[in-house]
Amino acid sequence: MSLKNSQFSVEAREFKANIRVPSSKSYANRAIILAALCKDEVSIRNLPLSHDVTNLLNVLRVVGLRIVEVDDGICIENSFPECESSSNEIIKVFPGDGGTTTRFLIPFLALGKNTYQIEPEGRMRERPIADLLESLVDLGASVNQCDSWLTLKGPIKESSKRLNADASKTTQHATALALSLAFHNVVVSPVDMKYSKSYWEMTMSLIDCFKKGQRDFVVPVDFSSMSYVLALGADRGEVLVENCTLIDDHQSDSVFIEVLKEMGFSVSLTAKGLHLVSSKEIIKPIDFDCSNCPDLVPTLAFMCSRIDGESKLRNLSVLKYKESDRLLEIQKLLDLYLIDNTYDEQEDFLIIYGKSSRESSRKEIFPPDDHRIVMVSYLFLRAHGGGVLHSTSSVSKSFGNFFEVVTNEE
Structure with a gap:
């Protein structure tokens, strides 16, 4: 048709x-971000037919991830920010219009040393991100909202402190921070979480699986x-x-x-x-x-x-x-x-x-x-x-x- x-x-x-x-793009995108940060090779199978997932993978390839297609899924062979090639140029990335794709990528890219220009599409350019950006600034990232939407430069600071994330409008900000800082000494705590508590629990469950050594995932x-x-x-x-x-x-x-x-x-x-x-x-x-x-x-x-x-x-x-x-x-x-x-x-x-x-x-x-x-x-x-x-x-x-x-x- x-x-x-x-x-x-x-x-x-x-x-x-x-x-x-x-299959679930929410699960898939969380697993992909964690796999891209994990020092070990990770496979993720039963990926959904979703532009949000495709857009995320395309951006990760741009920043240096080796992503190999296997069976009905992918294998991510290296990790960020170690895979990042130093550049004096601003690197443009295009995450599409997805909330998880764009918001998950913002703190993820702030782990690197290069300057990234993030250019989402459609209504995503109008959706709230101020709380997420404030958290990154507190962690030492340089953030600039501009006509092209957003440029940022890391790396964010290593810290053992607890990071509170406003979850009154969306849990995606807290989730994005928790995913990107999963292998750091930072505890992310959502504040005033009114919506989508189960998706926060999904995030915590996946992080726990990675920390316990799981490296093969099947998307439900x-x-x-x-x-x-x-x-x-x-x-x-x-x-x-x-x-x-x-x-x-x-x-x-x-x-x-x-x-x-x-x-x-x-x-x-x-x-x-x-x-x-x-x-x-x-x-x-x-x-x-x-x-x-x-x-x-x-x-x-x-x-x-x-x-x-x-x-x-x-x-x-x-x-x-x-x-x-x-x-x-x-x-x-x-x-x-x-x-x-x-x-x-x-x-x-x-x-x-x-x-x-x-x-x-x-x-x-x-x-x-x-x-x-x-x-x-x-x-x-x-x-x-x-x-x-x-x-x-x-x-x-x-x-x-x-x-x-x-x-x-x-």
Whole structure:
């Protein structure tokens, strides 16, 4: 299937399929940064089809890492900053628009001695990084925000002190520092951590694995990506995810499995994979705290829109700082399908007055260049009267073959 024109015709129909979903880019990028700092050779297998991962690997090659492709993964043979070739020129790197890619690279590159100019794309240029930069300055790095976005020069100082990192807006700053300083005498402590605690725990778990000597890693399936096909199966039929054989508690979005069960859907781990069947019983609305799984909110909002009754999603303000203002975009989709909704900014919750009836008219949706909003827009189109979806190429950020998976049913 070609996405040459970055648009796709969506037909309203049932969904019954045996599928495979991508592995976790969040896990992969954390493991890659640690592997690039480790003095030993490290292999990472089952890498996802994700631009964020590809962009990170491309930057690491630019700064001197030897990265060899093996089987379904890579082997990183040397380490940074030892691999760095001294240069008097500013070295430009292009991490794309990913939050983990860009933020993880900033303190990583500050370990070196060269001057790096980091030039991300799209909305990443507007997303918060001030707290991360302040921490690097405290550690002795030279940082300059400029028209080209950011230049920095290390090396940061060796220290045995505890480093506090503001985690009120995102845990990625604390995670980026913890990854880059994993083999130094610095203890990074997130402060005021409101969101994505499980991803911080994933970071700590991976660091612990490296320190204990593990050098071979297999990336687990991505529960964020899987939520879209599970939601489609829940609404329109049945799905078996063949490469999901366990629930990864370090991925906060794995809670979606329990949420589906709470709603009343049949979800089970079998010898063949994770199996979900849409229910003919009464499906219940939910009242759910999203602070630990903000990436899951688009899918949750879709599910709530398809359930008769009042659902409430709490702690959503962080969505405003993602690849798009996801809170605004979700409300646009709800409004398009005449799903009543109310956001209380002071209390930070969204009420969705869902309905199981389907809108029969075809729609044309022009989402922002945000993979999660594009995928949830597809769900809305397919659940109702179909239509045309634009900006489809952005799914390559996390789920490169999304449209093949959702259209090639058994």
